[in-house]
Amino acid sequence: MVSCEAPNQKLNYVFSCHLLAQVQIKIGKLDGERKKPDYKEIIENPILNFSGAFQHLDLYVTAQIFANNQELCMPVKTSYKYIEKEPWVWDEWLTLPLRISDLPRNALLVITVWDIESPKSGDVPVCGSTISLFDRYGEFRQGPLEIRLWPNRVGDGNLKSTTPGLLSDQRELEIEELSQNVDEGINSGQGNGLEEFPMLDELDRLAKLSKYYADGHMIKQEWLDKITLQKIEDTIKNEKVNSKFFFMSVELAQIECDSVKYKVLYYEENAERIVQIIPHNDLFVVNDPELELDNIIESKNRKLEHTEQMILFDMNLKPDTDSKSQLQKIISYPMTRPLKREEQTLLWNYRYYLTQNKKALSKFLQCFDLNLEFEGNTLMELMLKWQPMDIEDALELLGSKYKNYPKIRSYAISRLKNASNDDLILYLLQLVQALRYENFLSTNSLNIKSITSGSASGLSTTNNSVATSAVPINISSNISSTSIKQTKSDDYDAKNFEYSSSPPLASQTMITNRNLLYQIEPQNTFELNLKSFLLERATKDEIVALCLYWFVKVEINDSKVLSSSASTINLFGQSPSLANAHASSSSSNIAGTANHYSTNNLSARTNFQIFMDELLESLRDGDATARSIYSSITNQEKFLKALNEIVKAVGREEGRMEKKLNKLISLLKSTEKSSFDLMNLDSPIPLIIDPSIKIYGIDSDKTKMFKSNLMPCKFVFKSLPSKHFMDPEYAVIYKIGDDLRQDQLILQMIALMDKLLKQENLDLKLSPYKVIATGVKEGFLQFVDAVPVSNILNSSEYRSIREFLRKNNPSSIDKYGIKAEAMDNYVKSSAGYTVITYILGIGDRHYDNILMTRCGKIVHIDFGYILGQDPKLFQPTIKWTKEFADGMGGLNGPDGKENKEYEDFKKYCCNAFLQLRRHANLILNLFSLMTDANIPGIALEPDKTVKKLIDRFKLDLTDEQAQYSLIKEIENNYGSLVGNITDVIHHYNTNRK
Numbered sequence: 001m002v003s004c005e006a007p008n009q010k011l012n013y014v015f016s017c018h019l020l021a022q023v024q025i026k027i028g029k030l031d032g033e034r035k036k037p038d039y040k041e042i043i044e045n046p047i048l049n050f051s052g053a054f055q056h057l058d059l060y061v062t063a064q065i066f067a068n069n070q071e072l073c074m075p076v077k078t079s080y081k082y083i084e085k086e087p088w089v090w091d092e093w094l095t096l097p098l099r100i101s102d103l104p105r106n107a108l109l110v111i112t113v114w115d116i117e118s119p120k121s122g123d124v125p126v127c128g129s130t131i132s133l134f135d136r137y138g139e140f141r142q143g144p145l146e147i148r149l150w151p152n153r154v155g156d157g158n159l160k161s162t163t164p165g166l167l168s169d170q171r172e173l174e175i176e177e178l179s180q181n182v183d184e185g186i187n188s189g190q191g192n193g194l195e196e197f198p199m200l201d202e203l204d205r206l207a208k209l210s211k212y213y214a215d216g217h218m219i220k221q222e223w224l225d226k227i228t229l230q231k232i233e234d235t236i237k238n239e240k241v242n243s244k245f246f247f248m249s250v251e252l253a254q255i256e257c258d259s260v261k262y263k264v265l266y267y268e269e270n271a272e273r274i275v276q277i278i279p280h281n282d283l284f285v286v287n288d289p290e291l292e293l294d295n296i297i298e299s300k301n302r303k304l305e306h307t308e309q310m311i312l313f314d315m316n317l318k319p320d321t322d323s324k325s326q327l328q329k330i331i332s333y334p335m336t337r338p339l340k341r342e343e344q345t346l347l348w349n350y351r352y353y354l355t356q357n358k359k360a361l362s363k364f365l366q367c368f369d370l371n372l373e374f375e376g377n378t379l380m381e382l383m384l385k386w387q388p389m390d391i392e393d394a395l396e397l398l399g400s401k402y403k404n405y406p407k408i409r410s411y412a413i414s415r416l417k418n419a420s421n422d423d424l425i426l427y428l429l430q431l432v433q434a435l436r437y438e439n440f441l442s443t444n445s446l447n448i449k450s451i452t453s454g455s456a457s458g459l460s461t462t463n464n465s466v467a468t469s470a471v472p473i474n475i476s477s478n479i480s481s482t483s484i485k486q487t488k489s490d491d492y493d494a495k496n497f498e499y500s501s502s503p504p505l506a507s508q509t510m511i512t513n514r515n516l517l518y519q520i521e522p523q524n525t526f527e528l529n530l531k532s533f534l535l536e537r538a539t540k541d542e543i544v545a546l547c548l549y550w551f552v553k554v555e556i557n558d559s560k561v562l563s564s565s566a567s568t569i570n571l572f573g574q575s576p577s578l579a580n581a582h583a584s585s586s587s588s589n590i591a592g593t594a595n596h597y598s599t600n601n602l603s604a605r606t607n608f609q610i611f612m613d614e615l616l617e618s619l620r621d622g623d624a625t626a627r628s629i630y631s632s633i634t635n636q637e638k639f640l641k642a643l644n645e646i647v648k649a650v651g652r653e654e655g656r657m658e659k660k661l662n663k664l665i666s667l668l669k670s671t672e673k674s675s676f677d678l679m680n681l682d683s684p685i686p687l688i689i690d691p692s693i694k695i696y697g698i699d700s701d702k703t704k705m706f707k708s709n710l711m712p713c714k715f716v717f718k719s720l721p722s723k724h725f726m727d728p729e730y731a732v733i734y735k736i737g738d739d740l741r742q743d744q745l746i747l748q749m750i751a752l753m754d755k756l757l758k759q760e761n762l763d764l765k766l767s768p769y770k771v772i773a774t775g776v777k778e779g780f781l782q783f784v785d786a787v788p789v790s791n792i793l794n795s796s797e798y799r800s801i802r803e804f805l806r807k808n809n810p811s812s813i814d815k816y817g818i819k820a821e822a823m824d825n826y827v828k829s830s831a832g833y834t835v836i837t838y839i840l841g842i843g844d845r846h847y848d849n850i851l852m853t854r855c856g857k858i859v860h861i862d863f864g865y866i867l868g869q870d871p872k873l874f875q876p877t878i879k880w881t882k883e884f885a886d887g888m889g890g891l892n893g894p895d896g897k898e899n900k901e902y903e904d905f906k907k908y909c910c911n912a913f914l915q916l917r918r919h920a921n922l923i924l925n926l927f928s929l930m931t932d933a934n935i936p937g938i939a940l941e942p943d944k945t946v947k948k949l950i951d952r953f954k955l956d957l958t959d960e961q962a963q964y965s966l967i968k969e970i971e972n973n974y975g976s977l978v979g980n981i982t983d984v985i986h987h988y989n990t991n992r993k
Contacts, residue, residue: 014454015267019100024253032246041550066157110155127246129165140264149246172897305754358387392922430929436604546691731783741777746863786851801887822856829858831908843870845879866937876973
């Protein structure tokens, strides 16, 4: 430390190279106002409704040091602090992991304020700024500073920063240089690129004047200075309010010794000896901006290969043994794996040979540039000659990948038409999600034939003119329009089923064809669309219609539904001019509908709303069957509304559980005197959770409430016997406040896998109970009459699974004193759920959400964590514990050999795994259609959803290798130490509650 004395002053200073203290900064107050997004941005990105840009949320600040355009340390951020209202005040000291002695002369401090918009989009910058830690004279900055922050930018740590932050008398030299550049740009009449954030504003001018005054460069007039300084202060406040910038007060730690403050001057020992040396390496990285671009030579070669002249040479070409092996390998690739150029060439060369392989078409589509006219014609020709795809493979063509190619989607619909209604219901949840990728305006404008054409449905029909050549043509068509009464999307109940239809309007539309219209075969394979297909099935089958209604209604009610871009179609669809012509129709009714639904950027929610409107109209104005279905929907809505009001009223009731239960029963019985009697319905209605069953009332005496925060209610419905369900009662659990869509998806997959296994004569005694979400936060679950395994193990009556089986299924002749049927149920169901929970990555498996029926079947419930997610760390991928093994007699018998039941268990696991691997493409396609659905387990990492399933299916292994991998997984997870500890902790926490 050094002291320099002058006649009237004393200067205390210390060199920076001698200070080992870390850099510290205090984050103070942030002033400014965020610009709120306009309605267009909110429509395109509904998540903005919940971001800090639209409503007040807590923000956080990061600080980081840069030098020479590089980071010198990791960023440090403020801790969480609840801030009730603006301005944001942190008053928190941050210590950066860098000593003052290690700072270079040009060190910069970068400050950024962040907001979290959504888990998917991540952190969003609110504003950012950059200040130099040493001023132009080499003095380390200390004490309070007020800095400017640039909105919607991350602090720029480059030497020529684009986010300079100093406004006071300690402004950085770079700011003044930038200001000079601005002056030069203004004087020369050229733009400075900073019109949105001008540097030479009133705040800068006043800051300079204040600096000149403080430095003694102005003549002081005491009486006038007092007035002027007050005026400057008021002006600064007003300018801040009107400024586009944010302003933050910060404070850099001051250096003191014995209560004496010291200045810190930059100094580096032996700096004169430092020579910059550029190292020489044998290998060095060259930045090639063209590295990721297509090779123009290869692209030209591919186009030449696809020309008409080359086709004649390929029609009779057949692969040799090596090529066949390579083709088979390519066809077996998972759907997410892109093809290399060499693989695409191989598929193209043998395309006529491959037309007999129905599995090859989905891979063959990757060989085409779908924006080229000739290749589009070739594809249409080959698709009609190709061996028809399986339905499970055709689902891939309905995903987002082909959303701009309606003719490819139409081909997929032509394959779906062969599916039975039972199979269709298994895929219906995903087909509803595929509606978000449909271009409804394109469909309406092209005027595809009405689904009820020629029938007595009552819907308006249209006349179609089909293009027979790829040249501009005129199409005369009758465009029907529906005037829809506007209702809240989340209030779709029976009282809102009012629609009015306007008469058809003749319209003359000119289509200017650019590679868009191709000759269409008589089969109309490429005229189909998903909306018409689903409406056709719904008007003919009640179960399909009711399931479809509830699936679509939930999507409409979901405020977080993502936008699905219905961008301009480039191939196999309508031209932009057609959409514009339709939108600008002279009919005000047509124009109003087009404007309401937007022509170029329909949201997924709007797609669902349009579909719902047409579904209800088709049922209401259809034939007798359709009108009967419409009546069932109306009755279901009335029933649910009455039940919902009762449950919510009970939820508001204070008191013990017994009091609430009595209140629930009394409210149910009170409906006997109302217009809608829940106890005894006027006529049977389809059960919402399973429309194949008709119910005619509720048995109030068997109603029950569960002890839980959400207080789910058990209701027993009085049902009519049918060929599918002979019991006189059907028990369900009704929950409000819980999103059941993830459980609904997993139970759908379990039911699908159960059906696939049974088709291979492998019945593993699974129990895929029914689940349906009737809203974003409500729904029904089928009640399963089973006992949690935790209750069995902790019961003084049983103590073990084997004892539970013995007492509920006693036998004097069968092994272990247990009926052979019960032991068979236990072994098979254990194997089935072991494989399924492993494939789907079901997490949080503990003894409370694994149940057991009295006949020995294992049942898994509560699927809050999927695809490898788990609330606890290092959990086993398979829940296979000593308690489960003991239930089937243990791993080994008395003779030391492997127990027969355990041997059967592993055999069932392997057989199930291999059979499901053969249908992996179906499961992958169904999950890929759910990637944009607002399901927590998928929305967290939608781009990795399918990949996680591929990893679990072990599709890169042979069947023998896959079996071995599964057995090793089971054996390695047996008696997992981490799993056992987790079970003990969970049991302890449960007992405490």
